[in-house]
Amino acid sequence: MNGMNGQPRTTVDRRSPARQGVSDKGGRRRAEIAEAAAAILREEGPAGVSHRTVARRVGCSLSLTTYYYESLDEMLAEAGRINIGLWASRAEAVAEAAESEPPPTGPDAVTALVLRACLPAGDELLGHYLQLIAAARAIPVTRAYRTGRDRLNGALVRVLRQVRSECPPELVIAVVDGAAVSALSEGRDVRDTAAQLLRHVL
Template sequence: MTAERPERPVRADRPQSAPGTAGASGADRPRVAGQRPRRPAAEPRRQTRGTQRRDAIVRAAAELILENGPTSVTHRTVAARADVPLAATTYYFSGLDELVEAAGRLLVSRWTAHTREVAERTDLPDTPEGRAERIVDALGPSGDDAAVRGFYEHLVVAGRSDVLGRTYAATRTQLDDTVRDLLDRLGLDLSPQLVIAVVDGAALTGLSEGRPVRPVALARMRELVRTVSGEDGA
């Protein structure tokens, strides 16, 4: 018969673990004085960085659409403009259609914001000329002649991209509603669609004839405002 092994005596100076704490992970153990706390996960920071990179890609695509039309949007051109790795464009977007749609929505939101800013000015004009100028300010693109030409040239070819055309059509109500607010503030009984068509049509006329866009658009808008206001003259 084997003799029973005597129990090992416990040293008095060795601390004993509380019941249930044996094998506890470092996260469950009490922090020793002077020990640095664990750093929180970096997930929020990565998410912020990812959002910023995605936004940069969308902005780059929007700039390319304005400058050279929707056909200029490729993974390579967008990555170069946004200064991101080529793989980033496919990481954040399933394809070019999704990217073009996001860029189109960004452009519409910018136009709407500009129109709203002009519409909310408190110094309301009280003459037909002043009202016409306010409308052209709200609807006309900002920038030099090259920027204006690029804006309207891209509108002409936007329909060649099914995705961009559908995006503009789906978000058109945003701009229409803002223009309607402007017309109400100016006291003009005109539809937003008519006003936008007059400005855009005048702009295309000026561009096709090699004339500055703004004077042509102002002349046509003054004529429209005078007519609806019951005044004669062009």
């Protein structure tokens, strides 16, 4: 909006410095609670998230978690948004790195790049898939994961473009997730199993 002289009108924060500090502190506290809920969700699934477990993780009072998140559904929804955001950010980082380098050559290099965008690093695979399956019991989490899927798919499209694959990202994720669950249930290596199947679709 412009002022009388045609210049953009500056919005002035009329809160006192003390009030601004309280608001900023409250925002940080709310974010801290949400991050703790997201971590518990990743580790234990929706059943592990409660106001009490989150308060214990943060080291705050139970009343503080209910102040910022009156309902558990609200807390679970925010935790779900954080988690899908983390997975999308991982895929975006892989895409950005791939776009700055020569395209990978050979099936091993291609599948390794795609798997970096699709799978969590380290030994978090079992917990990752257990909580994804458990999320079906919590509508706020499934809704958050479904809503954030477009961003994850968009990052994977960028990765697939670098390996010159026209395979839909939804199919790639379905193959990787299916391979992971199968491998985990049979005691096989997840990445090796997923790589073998990916070679048929990329």
